[in-house]
Amino acid sequence: MRSAVRYRETRSASLLCVLLIAVTGVRGLSNVSIDIPLAVAAGTTVNMTCRYDLQSDTLYTVKWYKGSEFFRYVPKELPPIAVFGELGAKVVRNRSDEHRVVLKDVQPNHTGKYRCEVSGDSPSFNTVMVSGYMHVASLPNGRPQLRIEKMRYAVGDTVRGNCTVPSGNPPANVTWTVNGTPVNSSSIKFINEAIGDHQQHTTVAELDLETMQDSFSNGRLQILCHANVFHLYKETAEVSLKEERPRLASVLGTRESSYIGSGTKCTPEYFYITAMTALLLCNLR
Ligand SMILES: *[C@@H]1O[C@H](CO)[C@@H](O)[C@H](O)[C@H]1NC(C)=O
Ligand SMILES: *[C@@H]1O[C@H](CO)[C@@H](O)[C@H](O)[C@H]1NC(C)=O
Ligand SMILES: *[C@@H]1O[C@H](CO)[C@@H](O)[C@H](O)[C@H]1NC(C)=O
Ligand SMILES: *[C@@H]1O[C@H](CO)[C@@H](O)[C@H](O)[C@H]1NC(C)=O
Ligand SMILES: *[C@@H]1O[C@H](CO)[C@@H](O)[C@H](O)[C@H]1NC(C)=O
Ligand SMILES: *[C@@H]1O[C@H](CO)[C@@H](O)[C@H](O)[C@H]1NC(C)=O
Ligand SMILES: *[C@@H]1O[C@H](CO)[C@@H](O)[C@H](O)[C@H]1NC(C)=O
Numbered sequence: 001m002r003s004a005v006r007y008r009e010t011r012s013a014s015l016l017c018v019l020l021i022a023v024t025g026v027r028g029l030s031n032v033s034i035d036i037p038l039a040v041a042a043g044t045t046v047n048m049t050c051r052y053d054l055q056s057d058t059l060y061t062v063k064w065y066k067g068s069e070f071f072r073y074v075p076k077e078l079p080p081i082a083v084f085g086e087l088g089a090k091v092v093r094n095r096s097d098e099h100r101v102v103l104k105d106v107q108p109n110h111t112g113k114y115r116c117e118v119s120g121d122s123p124s125f126n127t128v129m130v131s132g133y134m135h136v137a138s139l140p141n142g143r144p145q146l147r148i149e150k151m152r153y154a155v156g157d158t159v160r161g162n163c164t165v166p167s168g169n170p171p172a173n174v175t176w177t178v179n180g181t182p183v184n185s186s187s188i189k190f191i192n193e194a195i196g197d198h199q200q201h202t203t204v205a206e207l208d209l210e211t212m213q214d215s216f217s218n219g220r221l222q223i224l225c226h227a228n229v230f231h232l233y234k235e236t237a238e239v240s241l242k243e244e245r246p247r248l249a250s251v252l253g254t255r256e257s258s259y260i261g262s263g264t265k266c267t268p269e270y271f272y273i274t275a276m277t278a279l280l281l282c283n284l285r
Helices: 002-024 247-261 268-284
Strands: 030-035 039-041 046-053 059-066 068-073 081-083 100-103 112-120 127-137 145-148 158-168 173-178 188-195 200-210 220-229 233-243
Touching (some): 030 112, 046 112, 158 173, 173 188, 200 220
Antiparallel strands (some): 030 046, 059 112, 145 158, 158 200, 173 220, 220 233
8 A cells, every 4th residue: 555655656646757857857866776696606705786876865765676675774774774585685785785785695696687776756756677697607616528439630620629618507608619720610519417416517519520631730639628607617628639640551652653743753661562573573483
């Protein structure tokens, strides 16, 4: 009942205020903004700020909501701070005030939209609400593990491997680089495994990359798996693979190109093979 009456009052008061502004140029509550972190780690303490400029107004209330109201500041009351519910119990009262709410030991289920509502006192009863989103992440408790099928690859072979990030919530973002160059997304597959009752996820990123002539740098493939959870967790796992050059193929290759280059040029190997063949033939006789 009281709130309904107050809202009607607020309506007419706002109208009056608009008229006042139009006539006198006096402005009330303005420039309201919320400043909360995009992401924090579970178990930490969070500062949340609601900024506003009262100008000619006086403050009536500041209320904070996540779904329902969990914090209220009323300067006319003693004490001015009141807290509600499970989130209210996380409020550090002596560090919170009309502009700031400090929450301790936040958990992943405190992820969500936070709203701050500021109201001016009579006669204006201006009310402005602003909101922001905060992620509370439970970080993976360990480094990513990289497993590659084998250590040597010839051009044209497919490199297959897995990068496994220990469980967390939300799941980590995984990207790959080969010799410093990001791997095309068509070579990557993700498997998210939900485990436990706290919506923890293990992330397994599978790499399936066909090597080409220019994939190798000095006969090496430097494979890096990068795992990120916002700016809170940044870890990499690394492996260095070798190019496999079949010996026979490479010898034949040189000889062949030598022949094409100039018919008369003979490589030492050619002489050696010829000599060996001659010896062999002599022995056979
Ligand atoms: C609003 O506040 C920001 C900083 O909080 C300030 O830079 C800006 O000038 C203010 N704008 C107005 C219109 O008062
Ligand atoms: C929260 O605010 C207090 C006081 O302004 C400051 O000392 C502290 O570093 C802040 N904490 C974070 C996590 O921003
Ligand atoms: C807030 O109160 C706690 C005890 O409840 C005390 O240990 C702490 O020093 C106080 N902090 C400030 C900033 O007053
Ligand atoms: C959030 O999770 C904690 C346990 O980590 C639990 O005690 C609390 O009731 C949960 N809160 C909500 C709003 O679900
Ligand atoms: C990668 O993980 C998949 C699925 O768990 C498995 O089938 C595959 O053998 C793994 N590959 C390597 C190289 O560990
Ligand atoms: C990724 O691979 C696909 C298919 O192989 C190709 O069409 C696409 O152009 C590639 N993108 C980049 C950025 O190389
Ligand atoms: C993963 O990356 C996407 C796109 O860059 C980003 O929007 C998202 O917040 C990231 N998630 C995590 C957990 O870092």
